Amino acid sequence: xxxxxxxxxxxxxxxxxxxxxxxxxxxxxxxxxxxxxxxxxxxxxxxxxxxxxxxxxxxxxxxxxxxxxxxxxxxxxxxxxxxxxxxxxxxxxxxxxxxxxxxxxxxxxxxxxxxxxxxxxxxxxxxxxxxxxxxxxxxxxxxxxxxxxxxxxxxxxxxxxxxxxxxxxxxxxxxxxxxxxxxxxxxxxxxxxxxxxxxxxxxxxxxxxxxxxxxxxxxxxxxxxxxxxxxxxxxxxxxxxxxxxxxxxxxxxxxxxxxxxxxxxxxxxxxxxxxxxxxxxxxxxxxxxxxxxxxxxxxxxxxxxxxxxxxxxxxxxxxxxxxxxxxxxxxxxxxxxxxxxxxxxxxxxxxxxxxxxxxxxxxxxxxxxxxxxxxxxxxxxxxxxxxxxxxxxxxxxxxxxxxxxxxxxxxxx
Amino acid sequence: xxxxxxxxxxxxxxxxxxxxxxxxxxxxxxxxxxxxxxxxxxxxxxxxxxxxxxxxxxxxxxxxxxxxxxxxxxxxxxxxxxxxxxxxxxxxxxxxxxxxxxxxxxxxxxxxxxxxxxxxxxxxxxxxxxxxxxxxxxxxxxxxxxxxxxxxxxxxxxxxxxxxxxxxxxxxxxxxxxxxxxxxxxxxxxxxxxxxxxxxxxxxxxxxxxxxxxxxxxxxxxxxxxxxxxxxxxxxxxxxxxxxxxxxxxxxxxxxxxxxxxxxxxxxxxxxxxxxxxxxxxxxxxxxxxxxxxxxxxxxxxxxxxxxxxxxxxxxxxxxxxxxxxxxxxxxxxxxxxxxxxxxxxxxxxxxxxxxxxxxxxxxxxxxxxxxxxxxxxxxxxxxxxxxxxxxxxxxxxxxxxxxxxxxxxxxx
Numbered sequence: 001x002x003x004x005x006x007x008x009x010x011x012x013x014x015x016x017x018x019x020x021x022x023x024x025x026x027x028x029x030x031x032x033x034x035x036x037x038x039x040x041x042x043x044x045x046x047x048x049x050x051x052x053x054x055x056x057x058x059x060x061x062x063x064x065x066x067x068x069x070x071x072x073x074x075x076x077x078x079x080x081x082x083x084x085x086x087x088x089x090x091x092x093x094x095x096x097x098x099x100x101x102x103x104x105x106x107x108x109x110x111x112x113x114x115x116x117x118x119x120x121x122x123x124x125x126x127x128x129x130x131x132x133x134x135x136x137x138x139x140x141x142x143x144x145x146x147x148x149x150x151x152x153x154x155x156x157x158x159x160x161x162x163x164x165x166x167x168x169x170x171x172x173x174x175x176x177x178x179x180x181x182x183x184x185x186x187x188x189x190x191x192x193x194x195x196x197x198x199x200x201x202x203x204x205x206x207x208x209x210x211x212x213x214x215x216x217x218x219x220x221x222x223x224x225x226x227x228x229x230x231x232x233x234x235x236x237x238x239x240x241x242x243x244x245x246x247x248x249x250x251x252x253x254x255x256x257x258x259x260x261x262x263x264x265x266x267x268x269x270x271x272x273x274x275x276x277x278x279x280x281x282x283x284x285x286x287x288x289x290x291x292x293x294x295x296x297x298x299x300x301x302x303x304x305x306x307x308x309x310x311x312x313x314x315x316x317x318x319x320x321x322x323x324x325x326x327x328x329x330x331x332x333x334x335x336x337x338x339x340x341x342x343x344x345x346x347x348x349x350x351x352x353x354x355x356x357x358x359x360x361x362x363x364x365x366x367x368x369x370x371x372x373x374x375x376x377x378x379x380x381x382x383x384x385x386x387x388x389x390x391x392x393x394x395x396x397x398x399x400x401x402x403x404x405x406x407x408x409x410x411x412x413x
Numbered sequence: 414x415x416x417x418x419x420x421x422x423x424x425x426x427x428x429x430x431x432x433x434x435x436x437x438x439x440x441x442x443x444x445x446x447x448x449x450x451x452x453x454x455x456x457x458x459x460x461x462x463x464x465x466x467x468x469x470x471x472x473x474x475x476x477x478x479x480x481x482x483x484x485x486x487x488x489x490x491x492x493x494x495x496x497x498x499x500x501x502x503x504x505x506x507x508x509x510x511x512x513x514x515x516x517x518x519x520x521x522x523x524x525x526x527x528x529x530x531x532x533x534x535x536x537x538x539x540x541x542x543x544x545x546x547x548x549x550x551x552x553x554x555x556x557x558x559x560x561x562x563x564x565x566x567x568x569x570x571x572x573x574x575x576x577x578x579x580x581x582x583x584x585x586x587x588x589x590x591x592x593x594x595x596x597x598x599x600x601x602x603x604x605x606x607x608x609x610x611x612x613x614x615x616x617x618x619x620x621x622x623x624x625x626x627x628x629x630x631x632x633x634x635x636x637x638x639x640x641x642x643x644x645x646x647x648x649x650x651x652x653x654x655x656x657x658x659x660x661x662x663x664x665x666x667x668x669x670x671x672x673x674x675x676x677x678x679x680x681x682x683x684x685x686x687x688x689x690x691x692x693x694x695x696x697x698x699x700x701x702x703x704x705x706x707x708x709x710x711x712x713x714x715x716x717x718x719x720x721x722x723x724x725x726x727x728x729x730x731x732x733x734x735x736x737x738x739x740x741x742x743x744x745x746x747x748x749x750x751x752x753x754x755x756x757x758x759x760x761x762x763x764x765x766x767x768x769x770x771x772x773x774x775x776x777x778x779x780x781x782x783x784x785x786x787x788x789x790x791x792x793x794x795x796x797x798x799x800x801x802x803x804x805x806x807x808x809x810x811x812x813x814x815x816x817x818x819x820x821x822x823x824x825x826x
Contacts, residue, residue, distance in 0.1 A: 021569075022686040083692075085637070122502055127688055158436075194641035200644035213641055215689055224798030226499070227678035227701040228626055228770035229606035231668055234794075239679050240663055248654055266652050268689040269667075269682065273435040273498030275540055276628055276681040276699035280437075281498075286689035288640040293714075323599035351612030357641035359690075381647075384691035387636030389545035 003050060004103040006399050008089060009096040009394055013040060013080075022085030022356060024386030028128040028153075030058065030166045031216050032290055037080040041095065041120050047102050050118070055179060056172040057138035058122035060165065066117035072184040074112075074409045076101070076402065077119030078129025079361065080133075083127050091394065093376065095120055097189045099158040099337030101403040112410035121361040123219045128153045128162070132215070136361035140368050141175025169266060169285060185370040185409065186335055188362040190401050192391050195381025196354045202396040203346070206337050207373035211261060212297045213290035214326035218308060221318040224273065230329055235279060236316040242269060242283040244311035245304065252303040260296040263357065265288040266302060286324070290357050294328050330363040333370040337366045341370055343408035344401050351401075358383070363379045376402055417461060417516040419812050420805055422509040423501060426453060426493075435498030436801030438525035441541040441818050442494055443579045454508065461516050463531070468592060469585040470773060471576065472533035476618030477515050484639070485597035487525075487822045489514070489815065490532030492548075492774065496540050500801025502604040505703045507788065508533055508809065514816040525823035527597060535776040540673065541566045541575070543628070543737050549774035551587050553781050554588025561586060578655035590672035598749055598783040600823065601775040602815050608794025609767045616810035617757070618765045620749050620786035624674060624777045625710045626703035627739035631721060634731040637686065646694060649729040655682060655696040655722035658717065662700055663711075663717040673709040676770065677702040677717060683777055699737070705771050707741050712821040743776040746783040757814050766813075787814055 017033025019026040027033040038060060044195050045052045045062030052062045064075065079095025098118040105112070122135030129151040137143040149170055151159045163170040197205050210351035246335065249264035258261040267289045272282040287304060291297045304323050312319040337353065344351050362371045376398035390398075414574045430446025432439040438444040458465045458475030465475045468699045474691035476486065489509025503749060511531040518525070535548030542564040550556040561585055576583040610618050616823045633651035668677040685695040700717060704710045718734050725732040750766065757764050767788065789803050789811035803811075 004743070007758065019686075024686065068422045074822070083686065083691050084639055084687035085688070086691070125688070128777065130689070132690065138568055194644070211641060223795065225794075226606045226681055226771055226796035226798075228624060229705045229796055230770075231607070232663070232670055232676055237663075237678070238680070241660050243659035246652050246656035248661075250645070251648075257645055260707050263641065263645055265642070265650070265690075265692055266683065267691045268687050269652070271680065271682050273437070273439075273496065273798075274431075274681050275498070275797060276543070277537070277538070277545065277678075277701050278496050278499070278680045279678055280680050281798060288690050290641045322601050357643075358639055359641065381638075381643070382636065383639035383687060385639075385694060386685075387454065387637065388484035390670075403662065 003107050005102045006096045006100040006395055009044065009099065010092060012382060013037065013092055014088060017082065019085050024082050024084050024085040024087060027080065027082040029123040030162050032128055034081055036111065038120065041080065044099055045118065048099065048106065048289065049167060053246050055176055056169065057135050057176065058168055059135040059139060060120040063115055063120045063182045064106065066112065068413045069112045069115045071114050072182050072383045073115040074406060075117045075183045075186045076188065076406060078190060079121045079124035081123055081127065083125045085386060086384055087386055089388055089390060090189060090383060091124060093191050093398070094189040095398045097402050100399045101406050106406060110407055111413045113307055113413050114410045116406055116410060117183065123342050123363055126325065129159055132325055132359055133361050134366045136364040137264040138173050139179065139397055140364055141412065142364060145174040149410060158306055183369055186223045186362055186365045187340070187372045187374065187405060187409070189374040189376065189398055190360060191388065192375040192378035193356060193358040193383035195378065197352065197375065197377040198379050200352050202352045203377050203394045203402045204348060205375040206340055207356055207375060208334050208358055209332060209355045210330040210359060211290040211292060211357045212294040212327065212329040213299060215300060215324040216287045216357045217322045217324050217406045218285050219320045220283045220312060222281060224317065225279040230279060236281050237273065238283040238317050239280050240315050241308060241311045241319065242285050242316050244283060248304045248307035248333050249301050252300055256296065260291045262291040262296060262300050264300060292329065325360050330366045331368060332372050336370045336372045337395035339408065343404045345402060347400060374398065374405065416520050417457065417513045419513040419808055422457065422512065423505060426450065426505055427501060430480035430495065437498040437500060438495050439497050440493065440495045440537040443575050447494055447685045451533065453679045454493060457556050458531065460589050461512065461519065468552065469582070470589065471581055472546050472548040472552060473533040474530045476528055477519065477589055481527065482525045482528045484527050485487070485595050486528040486529045486530035487819060488532060488596045488599045489601065489819060491601050491603060492534045494538050494540065496537055498795045499797055500799055502801055502803060503639045504537060504603060505798060506604050507602040510812045510815050513812045516818050517816050518820060519805055523820055524825055525644040525826070527823045528590055529819055529823060530596065531674050533561050537774055542572055544705065544803040545738055545772055546774050546777045549617060549709050549777040552588050552592065554591050555777060558587040582812055595780055596782055599775055599778045599820060600753070600787065601773060601784045601824070602787040602789065602811055603773060604801065605768060605788040605791035606771040608791065608797035610765065610788065610790040611792050615765050617761060617814045618767045618788040618791050619753055620730055620769055620788060621766045621812045622745060623743040623772060624705060624770045625707040625740065625742040626772055627710055628737040629700045629714060630735045630737050631698050631700060632733045633696045633725060635694060635713060635728065638692040640690045650692050651696040651730050652684065652693050654721060654724045654730050654732065658698060658721040661717045664721065666712055673704045675709060675713050677713060705742065710722065740772050740776060742784035743779045745779060745785050749783045749785045752821065753818045756817045760817060762812060787811065787818065
């Protein structure tokens with residue numbers, strides 16, 4: 001059985017979903033690119049002799065359970081979908097590193113006391129249906145299945161349409177207790193988002209916590225009209241309200257930033273009808289807000305919305321706000337982090353413990369089982385961008401670290 | 414030969430290009446909807462016995478030249494394309510009213526001294542390739558043909574691609590001297606944009622002038638990054654610069670409004686990559702600016718751009734500005750307006766003379782031949798919106814007025 005090389009696997013995936021318009025890669029739940037990624041996962045895992053399955057929530061699983069490996073599995077993995085125009089490593093690095101680590105353990109003759117199971121979680125980025133970590137939330141029973149079935153994508157297709165088109169049964173989604181109980185722990189490797197490891201000169205880090213975060217959709221309705229023929233004082237232009245909301249997000253987050261680590265961003269904004277000589281009739285925008293604790297996020301969003309509502313009143317527009325997702329603050333399991341730190345110490349010395357502002361499937365699962373994350377150094381800290389990166393040496397170090405961790409966590413029979 | 418009814422014709426056109434996403438209608442140069450509109454024009458004009466042609470610039474023409482009608486034609490018409498999600502009347506009303514008026518003149522046995530020619534000008538709204546009045550500008554030789562051939566639409570297709578796909582020769586576009594010289598004058602009927610006729614209780618008005626106006630594309634480049642993991646003080650977020658530009662457009666126009674009738678609008682804005690959890694790497698937006706005189710527009714845009722550049726510097730972003738179009742102030746021919754006013758007086762009394770902020774093919778042609786416009790009352794003044802409208806009675810009054818005008822302008826042999 002050949003050892004799978006993470007860098008070679010990333011090179012194989014590079015052509016899939018390359019986005020000529022935005023740059024980077026666009027791979028969204030069950031679209032053409034995502035289906036190619038999923039097919040690659042099946043081929044790669046099968047070539048290592050792993051058992052591959054797809055669960056009712058469109059998550060993929062590959063299990064190594066040699067004779068003697070018993071009890072709940074040590075789970076690892078990440079996701080193969082991307083943000084629109086994202087980078088090459090978030091989250092394929094976690095999936096290919098998991099496959100590479102297991103292939104090495106197989107090659108070295110490791111005899112695990114527990115199975116190792118590799119996950120590819122569906123719709124982690126929420127780029128198609130607006131809800132991040134959708135596959136892991138469904139698995140964990142953390143989200144209402146009727147709500148999920150009614151979610152629509154940008155083309156108006158529902159989640160039910162997407163599942164049905166892929167040959168999956170949308171009636172079967174939801175909490176999967178037996179699969180949850182068959183996981184002893186979950187360890188996700190991910191490229192670092194932000195730049196904490198570079199100043200520490202550390203190729204890998206262990207996560208401590210995830211900021212509380214959520215996503216709110218703001219719809220501003222005004223009155224579409226002619227850009228040339230409409231007097232300024234009779235306009236009801238939702239674009240002005242959107243601009244005020246963008247500025248409120250930055251201003252309110254800055255005002256709250258220390259000590260709450262508050263941040264708020266508008267990265268998605270749609271204008272209807274979108275003609276250059278037409279006053280917009282409607283603008284939709286999304287606020288991504290994060291802070292140390294759940295209450296900090298709630299206060300931050302309430303202040304931004306208050307500013308937006310004042311701007312809407314001034315312009316004669318209507319404004320509605322819908323919470324698309326909310327993820328409570330996550331504390332990863334400190335005891336599991338200690339075990340991983342001890343397993344890495346012979347090669348890596350003292351591994352830094354760092355918090356993160358980014359959500360992950362590991363954050364969802366942390367409420368249900370012991371969970372940990374390994375981060376691979378991102379020299380510029382850039383993420384959700386084609387310029388996201390990690391050196392080849394650090395990618396190899398990440399595989400080394402994950403291999404050491406999985407070896408220790410599955411023990412020798 | 415049956416008389417063509419303008420309201421029935423509008424009803425026939427209503428299903429074409431209906432936009433389920435934006436509302437209203439989307440009919441853009443040589444797309445499926447526009448081709449159906451153009452085919453309808455050929456059928457309707459042919460059914461009246463008119464000679465139908467398409468010129469090298471994708472404009473359509475239908476000519477009534479009975480025996481005895483000599484010399485350059487009296488031209489009328491408008492356009493059949495729309496803004497994205499536009500209303501039903503801008504500009505099909507001018508085309509169907511022209512066909513209806515000519516059908517009445519034929520039916521009543523009018524013996525014109527000059528031919529009457531009806532135009533459907535291509536890409537009046539500039540919704541596909543960004544340049545309004547493209548067909549009339551090409552005809553008049555007012556725009557560089559190499560620049561036009563290089564224009565691209567939202568999908569990346571060039572003007573050459575679009576023309577070639579429609580079986581037209583993109584090498585043949587440009588000034589059409591013989592066609593220009595074969596027009597004695599151009600009279601365009603259009604639904605009113607803005608609300609000047611309602612308070613005057615007048616169903617129709619005659620145009621005096623068009624505000625100077627233009628369109629500028631602003632591209633703001635920042636650094637794409639993760640919305641959750643990136644510290645506020647290390648962001649270079651082009652969305653903040655876009656928001657400042659939207660507010661500058663309104664603020665600078667308000668400050669200059671009286672006596673220059675200045676107005677500035679951002680109605681089109683695109684975010685790259687556009688993920689809700691990604692800081693944008695680039696935002697493109699379009700400024701539509703108008704004012705009484707050319708110099709007023711130049712000053713207004715310079716002030717908005719100055720504000721935008723200051724915001725870009727503050728955020729560490731790059732900003733570039735490209736002028737997509739500029740239309741000088743238009744004074745319609747006062748003598749022609751007087752002749753039309755006299756022709757309408759028996760039915761309509763004193764017809765109001767009103768200026769407009771909206772650009773038209775008539776404004777392009779005004780630099781080359783005597784030109785006039787008739788406006789049909791728009792009770793709410795709403796335009797470039799599905800809610801644009803005119804009463805059936807006023808639409809009939811518009812056809813009456815255009816019939817009277819064309820009868821007078823072509824004389825009896």
